[in-house]
Amino acid sequence: MAETKKFGTFAGVFTPSLLTILGVILYMRLGWVIGNAGLFGAIIIILIAHVISISTGLSISSVATDKKIGAGGIYYVLSRSMGIPIGGAIGIALYVGTAFSIALYLVGFAESFNGYFNFGMGINDLRITGTIALVSLTALALISTSVALKSQFFILAAIAVSLVSIFLGTHDFTPHSVNLLPSEGSASLEIVFAIFFPAVTGFTAGIAMSGDLENPKSSIPNGTLWAIGVGLVVYLSVAIFMAYTVDSEVLKSDYNILMKIAIFAPAVVAGIWGATLSSALGGILGGPRMLQAMSVDRVTPRIFAKGRGENREPVNALLLVFLIAEAGILIGELDVIARVVSMFYLSAYAFINITFFLESWANPDFQPSFKVKRWIGLLGFIACFVVMFKLDMVAMMGALAVIGGLYFWLQRKEVKIKSTDIWKSVWENVVNKGLKRIDNKQNVNSSWNPNVILFSRESDHQSYLLELSKAVSGRTGIVTNFDLIIDNKNKIPLKRSEQMVRDGIYKDLGIFARRIKIENLYSGITNIAMTFGFSGVEPNTIMMGWPKGLEDSVEYETMTENLLHLDYNLLYLDFDIEKKFGNYKTVDLWWRETDSKNAEMMLNIARFILSSPKWDHTSIRVLFINNTDINPIIIHNKIAKLVDDLRVIVEIKIIENVKEQIPFFDTIKNYSANTNLTIIGIPNYKIEQQASYIVSANQLFETIGSALLVKAANNFNVLDLDFINTKS
The missing domain is CATH 3.40.50.12370 (Rossmann fold)
Structure with a gap:
């Protein structure tokens, strides 16, 4: 009975990941990105963002095929590799980022929904629509996870139809010349990148479902990397198409331009609503499972470890996700929420990459079935921090301070689990290499090291x-x-x-x-x-x-x-x-x-x-x-x-x-x-x-x-x- 409720690669990882990737940024902000950054700037932003997502996807996939993966997704992997303090600190940050990303998707949905039906576009109007959508999706998740995941197939089909409708659309807004570089008065590339980056964070939606997968060691790498790859192709294709089809000034000001150029506008509307709602649903399904896993390990209060039914659905954890997401919706500004989400995800991805690098470099017992060169993890780690520094140094320091505070709090709390700790392997490796270097050097009399x-x-x-x-x-x-x-x-x-x-x-x-x-x-x-x-x-x-x-x-x-x-x-x-x-x-x-x-x-x-x-x-x-x-x-x-x-x-x-x-x-x-x-x-x-x-x-x-x-x-x-x- 329990086995029939487990999900495979397509339903459990690829679909929720791709639907989150092809979400609110694709439909509501990609045009704005191109209008401000120019085609070349937009392509560079898309590629840099995907360097981070691909390296992180490869890193997490490799680690996932080495260890037994339990419920909790990325938190589970990090806590079993780098210990509870780091795993818990990143897990909490990623959990909060996931909850806020739900607000990001639903505010985007509210912008499209209210604009299509000519409802109010004021911040309070967006809050009301977003809240109604949040309540509806939370109710769906409470009713059945299986029903929620199966609904994603219809949404995926709607997105595919909407993309076809966009590429076959009219060219009434064709520019006289294509802006390849940012024009005068455009937003800075740092701001543009910060708003775009949540577009590539969706691959974690599938990993968060690790406890509900039939074969996580196979499904996570295959589903994650295919979702990232398809998403990259779609973003580059749509970016090039929009740059040659729509004037840059129109792209800057009109967030609903895709509906206007599509051959069949209702198909685009269905794609936007489906993408934004499914992305939010992915966070609603994945976030509580991460919190539940942390609570089982006593990182967070035990009340969130409780589950309902045979599959222990995380009801209490879901209610907390609802509250955090609602707080994000009350902010009401999609661009502001996007920048907050970017910092949380970048911090988490940096530590995911360094976890893989350290495991591969230091742990002699690290034998993943999915082989990845260790330098990829180091590249992803460096890229994350360089991007964070360029985006907003103050926000970066704030995010690191929060994660550091959580780390020291969990360290003092002394939560322990039966798992390997990569830091032991790291120190053993450092000591081993250091001893060899010391032993190879001739003893000199110039100093005394007692x-x-x-x-x-x-x-x-x-x-x-x-x-x-x-x-x-x-x-x-x-x-x-x-x-x-x-x-x-x-x-x-x-x-x-x-x-x-x-x-x-x-x-x-x-x-x-x-x-x-x-x-x-x-x-x-x-x-x-x-x-x-x-x-x-x-x-x-x-x-x-x-x-x-x-x-x-x-x-x-x-x-x-x-x-x-x-x-x-x-x-x-x-x-x-x-x-x-x-x-x-x-x-x-x-x-x-x-x-x-x-x-x-x-x-x-x-x-x-x-x-x-x-x-x-x-x-x-x-x-x-x-x-x-x-x-x-x-x-x-x-x-x-x-x-x-x-x-x-x-x-x-x-x-x-x-x-x-x-x-x-x-x-x-x-x-x-x-x-x-x-x-x-x-x-x-x-x-x-x-x-x-x-x-x-x-x-x-x-x-x-x-x-x-x-x-x-x-x-x-x-x-x-x-x-x-x-x-x-």
Whole structure:
């Protein structure tokens, strides 16, 4: 029983699409377009408009043959490809555009009807006639969708007869010469295009019936493209005929000229009324189904999801369409309505085209049976926005603002459906291609893009370590935190879903987080350092807390030796639990002659820290201990040059230590006791000297605030801090 109510290509797609295309613009405004734009201008307008409609038709047809198409037409396709926020935003815009287009067709019908019977042509007269027609068509749609669609066959025949009557008509208005270009006093081409463009939007009428089609994957591409093609031929033929048959001034002023030149005027009247009423009927049938589909997905209120009867006719959604269309009819100005409809449709078509382009480019699972070159979608997308910009930049910004507002509203609403999201494929494709390009480039020492492996566990002060790791990695650096769970048996690893951590502070800071079981802390860190990462974005930095109490640990010594051998940058934070990072106002960088690589790394860290919100008003000092008799001005100038080359603004302080020969760590105690963060380079030492170095560092950390120790890898440039050879 239900199968007999489904429709095929001709009845379900081709006929409603063609009848909407051959509508009010063809009969009531095409002559005006030719009169203002000239024949060449009119042909260009028709062709540009069809570039958009053909590219959009090809795009939607290709996408439609890849996915299972349900009720909702274009909304359904977009929401299942680009996600609910974009699909819903465009769907709502297209729904409103469809409802207003009903008003466009019925105001055009009212102009013809009242003019033919010599009724009033005032705006109120057109409103009354348009409203009566709207009520009648809405009642027909409520009675039966099947009856409404079958009535379109008679209307299609009437249009065909009217076109024959026009081409066989009289030539009483033949011009002395054909205007090929716009004449003086004509409307601008932008305005003419905006009024004409709704003529080519009718192909969406068939797509909107997707839920009522027997085979949408076959019917949508065949019916849509045939309707667009036939429409293009008809518009070009009528345009050329009218340009050679009617004077341009008459075309500008007489909207009913086709009735006057036709061999049988009643046939043209029947065609006009049939075309305008069937176009309106197509919107009345398709618009509610789109709203119903959005309501089923909870994009719009659920009340509009309710349907009547076996085919769930969208009665509630139809009533809302009626109200919006009536609001358009009350505007009463066909040209004004046409320009509003153009912006809504152009916005929607732009996103339809970019959806196809992204699906074709990024989605490996995109296998449509209707193959289309992906550049066609990109061409349609660009054409839509260029035309919108040329037509009315303010209106374009308004339309994009409305769609953007709907997008962010739906995103916050967090409506979810079981479907693929093209954006995941897009990002995967971008990342894949980016990684290949990065991996193919030779590593250079001119800059440091941190990719940090951070080891931290939940504690009262973990957030500070996470914040600092994000600060020192800069805006484009990557931080991955590992929470290591020691399990000596380690028989059952955590599930992959349990290893991933995406909430809390990690999400706020943009830090990737993993939770992993290990048997031994030191071997676990070493294994992660050796295996984590992949080509293009290999980790280059290890960051962890300073190892207090591990100065005699052989395992820690082995781990450090392995990390140095792997040539990682090493960052150790000794966090002062009481002082924390103070007021985030001061950072000291301590340099010495042996810090030739560490110095550059410190300056990079300082530059990244300054771009972090909490540290953006920080004062940075570079402190250098002069243990020789070299003139401190020479040292100061050379450091200033090095700092200037790396584009970091710092205060440089040279500490004279020739006479006193105060130990390095003791000098730090004297100058950085109240500094919020002190950054110190780890010198090159033999691994067996690690224990004594840790002991000395621990004594230092007891008297200063939070400190970060750094050990630069070999890929950092060597800064010349050997001032003996610069002595003068």
